[in-house]
Amino acid sequence: xxxxxxxxxxxxxxxxxxxxxxxxxxxxxxxxxxxxxxxxxxxxxxxxxxxxxxxxxxxxxxxxxxxxxxxxxxxxxxxxxxxxxxxxxxxxxxxxxxxxxxxxxxxxxxxxxxxxxxxxxxxxxxxxxxxxxxxxxxxxxxxxxxxxxxxxxxxxxxxxxxxxxxxxxxxxxxxxxxxxxxxxxxxxxxxxxxxxxx
Amino acid sequence: xxxxxxxxxxxxxxxxxxxxxxxxxxxxxxxxxxxxxxxxxxxxxxxxxxxxxxxxxxxxxxxxxxxxxxxxxxxxxxxxxxxxxxxxxxxxxxxxxxxxxxxxxxxxxxxxxxxxxxxxxxxxxxxxxxxxxxxxxxxxxxxxxxxxxxxxxxxxxxxxxxxxxxxxxxxxxxxxxxxxxxxxxxxxxxxxxxxxxxxxxxxx
Numbered sequence: 001x002x003x004x005x006x007x008x009x010x011x012x013x014x015x016x017x018x019x020x021x022x023x024x025x026x027x028x029x030x031x032x033x034x035x036x037x038x039x040x041x042x043x044x045x046x047x048x049x050x051x052x053x054x055x056x057x058x059x060x061x062x063x064x065x066x067x068x069x070x071x072x073x074x075x076x077x078x079x080x081x082x083x084x085x086x087x088x089x090x091x092x093x094x095x096x097x098x099x100x101x102x103x104x105x106x107x108x109x110x111x112x113x114x115x116x117x118x119x120x121x122x123x124x125x126x127x128x129x130x131x132x133x134x135x136x137x138x139x140x141x142x143x144x145x146x147x148x149x150x151x152x153x154x155x156x157x158x159x160x161x162x163x164x165x166x167x168x169x170x171x172x173x174x175x176x177x178x179x180x181x182x183x184x185x186x187x188x189x190x191x192x193x194x195x196x197x198x
Numbered sequence: 199x200x201x202x203x204x205x206x207x208x209x210x211x212x213x214x215x216x217x218x219x220x221x222x223x224x225x226x227x228x229x230x231x232x233x234x235x236x237x238x239x240x241x242x243x244x245x246x247x248x249x250x251x252x253x254x255x256x257x258x259x260x261x262x263x264x265x266x267x268x269x270x271x272x273x274x275x276x277x278x279x280x281x282x283x284x285x286x287x288x289x290x291x292x293x294x295x296x297x298x299x300x301x302x303x304x305x306x307x308x309x310x311x312x313x314x315x316x317x318x319x320x321x322x323x324x325x326x327x328x329x330x331x332x333x334x335x336x337x338x339x340x341x342x343x344x345x346x347x348x349x350x351x352x353x354x355x356x357x358x359x360x361x362x363x364x365x366x367x368x369x370x371x372x373x374x375x376x377x378x379x380x381x382x383x384x385x386x387x388x389x390x391x392x393x394x395x396x397x398x399x400x401x402x
Protein backbone atom coordinates (compact mmCIF):
# COMPACT_ATOMS: atom_id res chain seq x y z
CA UNK A 1 0.00 0.00 0.00
CA UNK A 2 0.96 3.60 -0.33
CA UNK A 3 2.10 4.09 3.27
CA UNK A 4 4.58 1.18 3.12
CA UNK A 5 5.95 2.42 -0.15
CA UNK A 6 6.35 5.82 1.43
CA UNK A 7 8.38 4.41 4.29
CA UNK A 8 10.62 2.47 1.93
CA UNK A 9 11.29 5.53 -0.20
CA UNK A 10 12.07 7.63 2.87
CA UNK A 11 14.64 5.08 4.06
CA UNK A 12 16.34 5.28 0.74
CA UNK A 13 16.53 9.09 0.83
CA UNK A 14 18.30 9.23 4.15
CA UNK A 15 20.95 6.91 2.79
CA UNK A 16 21.80 8.96 -0.27
CA UNK A 17 24.50 11.54 0.10
CA UNK A 18 25.47 13.17 -3.13
CA UNK A 19 22.07 13.29 -4.77
CA UNK A 20 18.98 15.21 -3.79
CA UNK A 21 15.80 13.39 -4.44
CA UNK A 22 12.69 15.17 -5.65
CA UNK A 23 9.51 15.42 -3.60
CA UNK A 24 8.25 11.88 -3.37
CA UNK A 25 4.71 12.76 -2.48
CA UNK A 26 4.11 13.11 -6.19
CA UNK A 27 4.88 9.48 -6.74
CA UNK A 28 2.75 8.20 -3.87
CA UNK A 29 -0.20 10.06 -5.28
CA UNK A 30 0.48 8.51 -8.65
CA UNK A 31 -0.48 5.12 -7.32
CA UNK A 32 -3.91 6.04 -6.03
CA UNK A 33 -5.42 7.54 -9.16
CA UNK A 34 -4.07 4.56 -11.06
CA UNK A 35 -5.99 2.10 -8.90
CA UNK A 36 -9.33 3.82 -9.16
CA UNK A 37 -8.60 4.58 -12.80
CA UNK A 38 -8.28 0.88 -13.51
CA UNK A 39 -11.72 0.29 -12.01
CA UNK A 40 -13.14 3.14 -14.06
CA UNK A 41 -11.49 1.76 -17.17
CA UNK A 42 -13.08 -1.66 -16.67
CA UNK A 43 -16.38 0.09 -16.25
CA UNK A 44 -15.94 2.21 -19.39
CA UNK A 45 -14.93 -0.79 -21.48
CA UNK A 46 -17.87 -2.80 -20.18
CA UNK A 47 -20.20 0.01 -21.20
CA UNK A 48 -18.54 0.41 -24.60
CA UNK A 49 -17.66 4.00 -23.76
CA UNK A 50 -14.71 4.42 -26.08
CA UNK A 51 -13.79 8.02 -25.47
CA UNK A 52 -13.77 7.64 -21.68
CA UNK A 53 -11.75 4.45 -22.02
CA UNK A 54 -9.15 6.23 -24.13
CA UNK A 55 -8.91 9.17 -21.73
CA UNK A 56 -8.50 6.82 -18.79
CA UNK A 57 -5.89 4.80 -20.65
CA UNK A 58 -3.75 7.83 -21.15
CA UNK A 59 -4.14 8.69 -17.46
CA UNK A 60 -3.20 5.14 -16.56
CA UNK A 61 -0.21 5.26 -18.89
CA UNK A 62 0.90 8.45 -17.22
CA UNK A 63 0.27 7.64 -13.58
CA UNK A 64 0.91 3.91 -13.83
CA UNK A 65 3.94 4.52 -16.00
CA UNK A 66 5.18 7.12 -13.54
CA UNK A 67 4.82 4.68 -10.70
CA UNK A 68 6.55 1.86 -12.56
CA UNK A 69 9.36 4.10 -13.76
CA UNK A 70 10.06 5.63 -10.39
CA UNK A 71 9.96 2.24 -8.66
CA UNK A 72 12.73 1.11 -10.99
CA UNK A 73 14.58 4.37 -10.49
CA UNK A 74 14.81 4.01 -6.70
CA UNK A 75 16.27 0.54 -7.16
CA UNK A 76 18.73 1.96 -9.64
CA UNK A 77 20.22 4.29 -7.04
CA UNK A 78 22.40 3.50 -4.07
CA UNK A 79 24.53 5.61 -1.75
CA UNK A 80 28.22 5.57 -2.53
CA UNK A 81 28.94 3.78 0.73
CA UNK A 82 26.62 0.96 -0.32
CA UNK A 83 28.01 0.28 -3.77
CA UNK A 84 26.64 3.23 -5.68
CA UNK A 85 28.80 3.98 -8.66
CA UNK A 86 30.71 0.71 -8.43
CA UNK A 87 31.12 -0.67 -11.91
CA UNK A 88 29.43 -3.92 -12.84
CA UNK A 89 31.54 -7.03 -12.92
CA UNK A 90 30.29 -10.25 -14.36
CA UNK A 91 28.21 -10.73 -17.44
CA UNK A 92 26.68 -7.24 -17.56
CA UNK A 93 30.06 -5.53 -17.49
CA UNK A 94 31.25 -7.81 -20.25
CA UNK A 95 28.11 -7.21 -22.33
CA UNK A 96 28.54 -3.45 -21.98
CA UNK A 97 32.12 -3.65 -23.23
CA UNK A 98 31.00 -5.85 -26.08
CA UNK A 99 28.07 -3.72 -27.26
CA UNK A 100 29.33 -0.21 -26.59
CA UNK A 101 33.09 -0.58 -26.48
CA UNK A 102 33.50 0.53 -22.91
CA UNK A 103 31.60 1.85 -19.90
CA UNK A 104 32.77 5.40 -20.74
CA UNK A 105 31.27 5.11 -24.20
CA UNK A 106 27.97 3.83 -22.79
CA UNK A 107 27.82 6.71 -20.32
CA UNK A 108 28.64 9.23 -23.04
CA UNK A 109 25.89 7.83 -25.23
CA UNK A 110 23.28 7.80 -22.48
CA UNK A 111 24.20 11.31 -21.38
CA UNK A 112 23.95 12.61 -24.93
CA UNK A 113 20.55 11.02 -25.47
CA UNK A 114 19.31 12.06 -22.06
CA UNK A 115 20.35 15.67 -22.61
CA UNK A 116 18.65 15.67 -25.99
CA UNK A 117 15.24 14.63 -24.68
CA UNK A 118 12.85 17.52 -25.37
CA UNK A 119 10.71 18.34 -22.39
CA UNK A 120 10.13 15.49 -19.96
CA UNK A 121 11.17 11.87 -20.22
CA UNK A 122 13.61 9.12 -19.34
CA UNK A 123 16.77 7.60 -20.78
CA UNK A 124 17.24 3.85 -20.38
CA UNK A 125 19.82 1.11 -20.61
CA UNK A 126 17.78 -1.98 -21.41
CA UNK A 127 18.19 -5.55 -22.53
CA UNK A 128 16.10 -6.93 -25.33
CA UNK A 129 15.18 -10.27 -23.87
CA UNK A 130 14.41 -11.86 -27.24
CA UNK A 131 17.51 -10.69 -29.07
CA UNK A 132 19.68 -10.84 -25.93
CA UNK A 133 21.12 -7.42 -26.74
CA UNK A 134 21.74 -4.25 -24.77
CA UNK A 135 20.09 -1.09 -26.07
CA UNK A 136 19.91 2.58 -25.10
CA UNK A 137 16.45 4.12 -25.49
CA UNK A 138 14.56 7.22 -24.50
CA UNK A 139 10.91 7.59 -23.62
CA UNK A 140 8.75 10.69 -23.33
CA UNK A 141 6.85 11.81 -20.22
CA UNK A 142 6.11 8.70 -18.16
CA UNK A 143 5.76 6.28 -21.03
CA UNK A 144 7.03 2.95 -19.79
CA UNK A 145 9.93 1.41 -21.69
CA UNK A 146 7.75 -1.28 -23.22
CA UNK A 147 6.18 1.39 -25.42
CA UNK A 148 9.46 1.32 -27.31
CA UNK A 149 9.52 -2.47 -27.63
CA UNK A 150 7.58 -5.22 -25.93
CA UNK A 151 10.70 -7.28 -25.29
CA UNK A 152 12.71 -4.48 -23.65
CA UNK A 153 13.55 -4.97 -19.99
CA UNK A 154 14.88 -1.92 -18.17
CA UNK A 155 18.23 -2.23 -16.41
CA UNK A 156 19.05 1.41 -15.60
CA UNK A 157 16.64 4.30 -16.04
CA UNK A 158 17.51 7.95 -15.53
CA UNK A 159 14.73 10.44 -14.94
CA UNK A 160 15.31 13.60 -17.00
CA UNK A 161 12.14 15.39 -15.99
CA UNK A 162 13.08 18.79 -14.64
CA UNK A 163 11.81 17.83 -11.19
CA UNK A 164 14.55 15.22 -11.02
CA UNK A 165 17.40 17.71 -11.09
CA UNK A 166 16.14 21.26 -10.90
CA UNK A 167 16.66 21.95 -7.24
CA UNK A 168 20.27 20.86 -7.34
CA UNK A 169 21.39 21.56 -10.89
CA UNK A 170 18.84 24.11 -12.12
CA UNK A 171 18.67 23.98 -15.90
CA UNK A 172 22.06 22.32 -16.37
CA UNK A 173 20.81 18.85 -17.19
CA UNK A 174 24.21 17.69 -18.51
CA UNK A 175 25.81 18.25 -15.08
CA UNK A 176 23.11 16.14 -13.44
CA UNK A 177 23.71 13.39 -15.98
CA UNK A 178 27.45 13.52 -15.43
CA UNK A 179 27.09 13.13 -11.69
CA UNK A 180 24.31 10.63 -11.35
CA UNK A 181 26.56 7.78 -12.41
CA UNK A 182 28.25 8.11 -9.01
CA UNK A 183 25.15 6.71 -7.33
CA UNK A 184 23.97 4.19 -9.90
CA UNK A 185 23.44 0.76 -8.37
CA UNK A 186 24.94 -1.62 -10.91
CA UNK A 187 24.34 -4.62 -8.62
CA UNK A 188 20.61 -4.32 -9.21
CA UNK A 189 21.10 -3.86 -12.96
CA UNK A 190 23.34 -6.94 -13.06
CA UNK A 191 20.73 -9.00 -11.22
CA UNK A 192 18.04 -8.08 -13.73
CA UNK A 193 20.40 -8.71 -16.64
CA UNK A 194 21.47 -12.11 -15.39
CA UNK A 195 17.87 -13.15 -14.95
CA UNK A 196 17.10 -12.36 -18.62
CA UNK A 197 20.40 -13.61 -20.01
CA UNK A 198 21.57 -16.43 -17.79
CA UNK B 199 11.68 40.96 -8.33
CA UNK B 200 8.53 42.75 -9.45
CA UNK B 201 6.50 39.57 -9.39
CA UNK B 202 7.45 38.61 -5.83
CA UNK B 203 6.18 36.86 -3.81
CA UNK B 204 4.19 35.06 -6.49
CA UNK B 205 7.06 34.31 -8.79
CA UNK B 206 10.40 34.68 -7.12
CA UNK B 207 13.31 36.71 -8.37
CA UNK B 208 15.37 33.49 -8.39
CA UNK B 209 12.88 31.79 -10.69
CA UNK B 210 12.92 34.74 -13.07
CA UNK B 211 16.71 34.90 -13.00
CA UNK B 212 16.82 31.27 -14.06
CA UNK B 213 13.77 31.09 -16.27
CA UNK B 214 14.46 34.30 -18.15
CA UNK B 215 18.20 34.58 -17.66
CA UNK B 216 19.16 30.98 -18.41
CA UNK B 217 16.36 29.08 -20.11
CA UNK B 218 15.00 31.88 -22.27
CA UNK B 219 18.40 33.37 -22.95
CA UNK B 220 19.69 29.90 -23.83
CA UNK B 221 16.93 29.50 -26.39
CA UNK B 222 17.70 32.89 -27.91
CA UNK B 223 21.39 32.14 -28.17
CA UNK B 224 20.77 28.70 -29.70
CA UNK B 225 18.40 30.25 -32.18
CA UNK B 226 20.98 32.84 -33.17
CA UNK B 227 23.55 30.12 -33.64
CA UNK B 228 21.19 28.21 -35.94
CA UNK B 229 20.33 31.30 -37.93
CA UNK B 230 23.97 32.25 -38.40
CA UNK B 231 24.40 29.07 -40.36
CA UNK B 232 21.25 29.18 -42.42
CA UNK B 233 20.70 32.02 -44.86
CA UNK B 234 17.19 31.06 -45.83
CA UNK B 235 15.81 30.87 -42.31
CA UNK B 236 17.64 34.04 -41.37
CA UNK B 237 15.30 36.16 -43.48
CA UNK B 238 12.08 35.17 -41.72
CA UNK B 239 10.28 36.95 -38.94
CA UNK B 240 9.94 34.92 -35.77
CA UNK B 241 6.31 34.08 -36.45
CA UNK B 242 7.10 32.89 -39.96
CA UNK B 243 10.12 30.99 -38.69
CA UNK B 244 7.97 29.07 -36.26
CA UNK B 245 5.43 28.10 -38.88
CA UNK B 246 8.07 27.08 -41.40
CA UNK B 247 10.22 25.03 -39.04
CA UNK B 248 7.18 23.30 -37.53
CA UNK B 249 7.02 21.65 -40.90
CA UNK B 250 3.41 20.51 -40.47
CA UNK B 251 4.04 18.38 -37.44
CA UNK B 252 7.49 17.13 -38.32
CA UNK B 253 9.51 19.87 -36.68
CA UNK B 254 12.98 20.78 -37.82
CA UNK B 255 15.65 21.16 -35.14
CA UNK B 256 15.35 24.94 -35.18
CA UNK B 257 11.68 24.69 -34.28
CA UNK B 258 12.07 23.99 -30.58
CA UNK B 259 14.35 26.92 -29.89
CA UNK B 260 12.43 29.34 -32.11
CA UNK B 261 9.08 28.38 -30.61
CA UNK B 262 10.38 28.50 -27.06
CA UNK B 263 11.77 32.00 -27.64
CA UNK B 264 8.35 33.10 -28.86
CA UNK B 265 6.52 31.20 -26.14
CA UNK B 266 8.55 32.76 -23.38
CA UNK B 267 8.25 36.29 -24.80
CA UNK B 268 4.51 35.76 -24.90
CA UNK B 269 4.44 34.31 -21.40
CA UNK B 270 6.33 37.22 -19.80
CA UNK B 271 3.90 39.60 -21.43
CA UNK B 272 0.94 37.53 -20.22
CA UNK B 273 1.82 38.51 -16.69
CA UNK B 274 2.17 41.77 -14.82
CA UNK B 275 2.83 42.91 -11.28
CA UNK B 276 -0.55 43.50 -9.68
CA UNK B 277 -2.16 41.11 -12.12
CA UNK B 278 -5.13 38.90 -11.51
CA UNK B 279 -8.65 40.12 -10.88
CA UNK B 280 -11.08 39.99 -13.74
CA UNK B 281 -10.96 40.85 -17.39
CA UNK B 282 -13.06 43.81 -18.45
CA UNK B 283 -15.04 45.12 -21.38
CA UNK B 284 -15.18 43.10 -24.57
CA UNK B 285 -12.92 40.34 -23.28
CA UNK B 286 -15.12 39.66 -20.29
CA UNK B 287 -18.18 39.66 -22.53
CA UNK B 288 -16.56 37.21 -24.90
CA UNK B 289 -15.49 34.94 -22.06
CA UNK B 290 -18.99 34.95 -20.66
CA UNK B 291 -20.36 34.21 -24.11
CA UNK B 292 -17.98 31.33 -24.81
CA UNK B 293 -17.64 29.78 -21.35
CA UNK B 294 -20.87 30.73 -19.63
CA UNK B 295 -19.19 32.71 -16.89
CA UNK B 296 -15.76 33.82 -15.81
CA UNK B 297 -15.70 31.28 -13.02
CA UNK B 298 -16.49 28.48 -15.49
CA UNK B 299 -13.57 29.68 -17.58
CA UNK B 300 -11.26 29.84 -14.60
CA UNK B 301 -12.26 26.36 -13.46
CA UNK B 302 -11.70 24.90 -16.89
CA UNK B 303 -8.37 26.67 -17.29
CA UNK B 304 -7.15 25.42 -13.92
CA UNK B 305 -8.37 21.87 -14.51
CA UNK B 306 -6.67 21.82 -17.92
CA UNK B 307 -3.40 23.05 -16.46
CA UNK B 308 -3.46 20.44 -13.72
CA UNK B 309 -4.20 17.52 -16.01
CA UNK B 310 -1.47 18.34 -18.50
CA UNK B 311 0.95 15.41 -18.75
CA UNK B 312 4.63 16.20 -18.97
CA UNK B 313 6.00 19.53 -20.15
CA UNK B 314 3.81 21.99 -21.98
CA UNK B 315 1.71 25.14 -22.00
CA UNK B 316 -1.90 26.12 -21.38
CA UNK B 317 -3.40 28.84 -23.58
CA UNK B 318 -6.43 31.02 -23.91
CA UNK B 319 -6.84 31.25 -27.68
CA UNK B 320 -9.19 32.84 -30.14
CA UNK B 321 -10.07 30.20 -32.67
CA UNK B 322 -10.00 31.73 -36.10
CA UNK B 323 -12.46 29.48 -37.85
CA UNK B 324 -14.93 28.99 -35.05
CA UNK B 325 -14.72 32.68 -34.07
CA UNK B 326 -14.74 31.90 -30.38
CA UNK B 327 -12.46 31.65 -27.38
CA UNK B 328 -11.14 28.31 -26.24
CA UNK B 329 -8.60 26.82 -23.86
CA UNK B 330 -5.82 24.87 -25.53
CA UNK B 331 -2.87 22.85 -24.33
CA UNK B 332 0.34 22.16 -26.14
CA UNK B 333 3.23 19.86 -25.31
CA UNK B 334 6.86 20.85 -25.08
CA UNK B 335 7.38 23.75 -27.48
CA UNK B 336 4.28 23.59 -29.62
CA UNK B 337 2.33 26.83 -29.95
CA UNK B 338 -1.20 27.58 -31.26
CA UNK B 339 0.42 29.71 -33.95
CA UNK B 340 1.15 26.59 -35.90
CA UNK B 341 -2.49 25.79 -36.41
CA UNK B 342 -3.26 29.43 -37.06
CA UNK B 343 -5.18 30.24 -33.89
CA UNK B 344 -4.54 33.48 -32.04
CA UNK B 345 -3.19 33.12 -28.51
CA UNK B 346 -4.34 35.65 -25.92
CA UNK B 347 -2.71 34.29 -22.77
CA UNK B 348 -0.34 31.52 -21.84
CA UNK B 349 0.81 29.71 -18.73
CA UNK B 350 4.10 27.82 -18.72
CA UNK B 351 3.56 24.37 -17.19
CA UNK B 352 7.10 23.13 -17.70
CA UNK B 353 8.43 22.20 -14.29
CA UNK B 354 11.19 24.81 -14.49
CA UNK B 355 8.50 27.49 -14.42
CA UNK B 356 7.25 26.63 -10.94
CA UNK B 357 9.48 24.08 -9.31
CA UNK B 358 11.68 26.45 -7.35
CA UNK B 359 8.74 28.39 -5.94
CA UNK B 360 6.11 25.70 -5.55
CA UNK B 361 7.88 22.34 -5.91
CA UNK B 362 5.24 19.97 -7.24
CA UNK B 363 2.24 21.95 -5.94
CA UNK B 364 0.91 22.80 -9.38
CA UNK B 365 -2.51 23.75 -8.06
CA UNK B 366 -1.10 26.54 -5.95
CA UNK B 367 1.03 27.81 -8.85
CA UNK B 368 -1.95 27.91 -11.21
CA UNK B 369 -4.18 29.61 -8.66
CA UNK B 370 -1.54 32.19 -7.82
CA UNK B 371 -1.16 32.88 -11.54
CA UNK B 372 -4.89 33.50 -11.87
CA UNK B 373 -5.12 35.50 -8.64
CA UNK B 374 -2.04 37.68 -8.89
CA UNK B 375 -0.06 37.41 -12.09
CA UNK B 376 -2.24 37.11 -15.17
CA UNK B 377 -2.37 40.29 -17.21
CA UNK B 378 -5.88 40.80 -18.51
CA UNK B 379 -4.74 44.09 -20.01
CA UNK B 380 -2.36 42.21 -22.26
CA UNK B 381 -5.07 39.73 -23.18
CA UNK B 382 -7.51 42.55 -23.93
CA UNK B 383 -5.01 44.31 -26.17
CA UNK B 384 -4.26 41.08 -27.98
CA UNK B 385 -7.92 40.38 -28.50
CA UNK B 386 -8.50 43.85 -29.86
CA UNK B 387 -5.71 43.27 -32.35
CA UNK B 388 -7.08 39.82 -33.18
CA UNK B 389 -10.40 41.34 -34.12
CA UNK B 390 -8.77 42.88 -37.15
CA UNK B 391 -8.37 39.32 -38.40
CA UNK B 392 -11.41 37.61 -36.92
CA UNK B 393 -14.88 39.06 -37.06
CA UNK B 394 -16.49 38.39 -33.72
CA UNK B 395 -19.80 39.91 -34.67
CA UNK B 396 -21.36 43.28 -34.97
CA UNK B 397 -20.67 45.74 -32.16
CA UNK B 398 -23.60 46.40 -29.88
CA UNK B 399 -24.52 49.92 -30.80
CA UNK B 400 -27.07 51.23 -28.37
CA UNK B 401 -30.24 52.54 -29.93
CA UNK B 402 -31.18 56.04 -28.87
